[in-house]
Amino acid sequence: MTSSEARGYHGIDIGGTKIELVSWRDAGGELQEVFRERVATPGTDFDEFIAAITGLVARGDAALGTAAAPAPVGIGLPGVIDSASGRQLSSNVPALNGRLVAATLQQALARPVVIGNDCQCFALSEAQGGAADGLPSMFGAIIGTGAGGGYCVEGRLQRGLNAIAGEWGHWTVPATLLAKYGLPVLDCPCGKQGCLERYVSGPGLSKLHAHLGGDGAEPLSIVARANAGEAIAAHALAMHLDLLGHAMASLVLSYDPHAIVLGGGLSNLSHLYQQLPAAIQSHLFRGVQAPPILPPRFGDAGGARGAALLARQQTK
Template sequence: MQRYYGIDIGGTKIELVACDARLEVLHRHRIDTPTRDYPAFLEAVTTLIRDADETLGQPAQAIGIGLPGVRDRVSGRQLSANVPALTGQTVGQDLRARIGPPLHLGNDLQCFALSEAHGGAADGQPSMFGAILGTGAGGGYCIEGRLVGGYNGIAGEWGHWSVAAHLLVKHALPVLDCPCGLRGCIERYVSGGGLALIHRQLGGADLDAAAIIARAQQQDETANRALDVHRDLLGHSLASLIMAVDPHVIVLGGGLSKAERLYRDLPQAIATHLFKGVRVPPILPPVFGDAGGARGAALLARQHCPIS
């Protein structure tokens, strides 16, 4: 039986799923992420794989890994990550030296999109964009079910486009530095932390996104204003995305994707920033939720190692 492992590397956990050729999950295991000790990280991933081999009685045909941050395709080094131990390291080369089966690397956000394009909310669509709204903002783009990486492998890094200057002026928001080295990145305003910042800018308490959404449901004026500003910024950024790649469907992921009012209000917020005659594609919640990253990594492995 052909088996594929998908490994999702997160800031707090590493998850491995073992799937058969139909993507049925045969085995799943999560462990804490060693965030600052690189040798410990390599050993943790290697142990996860060996344990899965032992549990299933045979090794995987191929392994896919969804890594956070951006990987330099020339040097193979991670350029940025929410796992500090990985930054500047040649993660792929170092893991390949320890692991037998073919190993394929992807971005964790792109793996989310790939998962939703296969059996998920965007199943069967000619194209789709998976937009993550969580600790950060980013995503992945799929055409005919295949992930588009691009020249640098950063296709889908929509969170590091710049917010339109006129919107920052309109909402009296500062131009913020981004850890990526740029300024005014969309991620700094439309992520969960971005919503919290907007709430503070409006004079609200220092609350996380979930608490702000809860207060808005209780008709708190400042929380509702914060969500209005957030929706305007998000609507403009997704309108720009539509004009750039025109996906047939957009699937939201991350913690903010659980906010039901987003699906009700976001289409009109996007339409406001599109010129006449351009339709907003369906904006959908994810089918696989936070399990999508590991499943998408397994899909990545399967796509690079076709069924014989």
């Protein structure tokens, strides 16, 4: 590849039901989409999963025309990679649990393969060209089925020793807040108890509604009922806002980002942008200012883009 040729990158967003590959050409620092394809996720057969990825990448290579210089691959994948063994943990794709996903794909594809979790890819996409573009630092906070995130400085993802920087969903709710609302200490699939995501995620909000005597409705329904005057729904939203305010205040004290960009299903709840800053401020000590809370520019559509950006960051 000559210096005048634009380098290509593949970004792959892996979910429990679909795999989406987007191939990009890096032209003057801007990623330009060249090819996009989505296939069903082979959830239980590891060999079929690897074959699906290699097939997608081969077709993306053809679109990029990079046969002489295979494009690096970035992958956004839910779950955690064990830093000691390199094996995938807690994936929503059963075939991947306990597998050496990165090493297997790198061998199969014969090129650099970089894996980040889906929350980190979201953050990176919003830091570069997204809602937080140009800011010195930002935190991307996913609040959906679970809760997680990523932290970027000067547009670069900061991953940490175990590549898990930003896993705020597995911080523990303080005993004072559990006692304030009479909440039970819930078990978490991560093996801990009382993790924030069990209370502030979408399912967590439904659990709060049920805890107060409601029927555990979906978040959008809870918001609609609160707007219609249902006391239990309004109480559940206020409780959720307080818990989320504590979580975001902890992020401020830990990372001090210049903005927090929300992602995931709950990022569509408009009241969060109006009320969350004050809820955060109530958990901060005097002299510390809550950062702006921003809606995402790319949202779920940024997963493959963020994965490609991660590949570019790690392979330059």
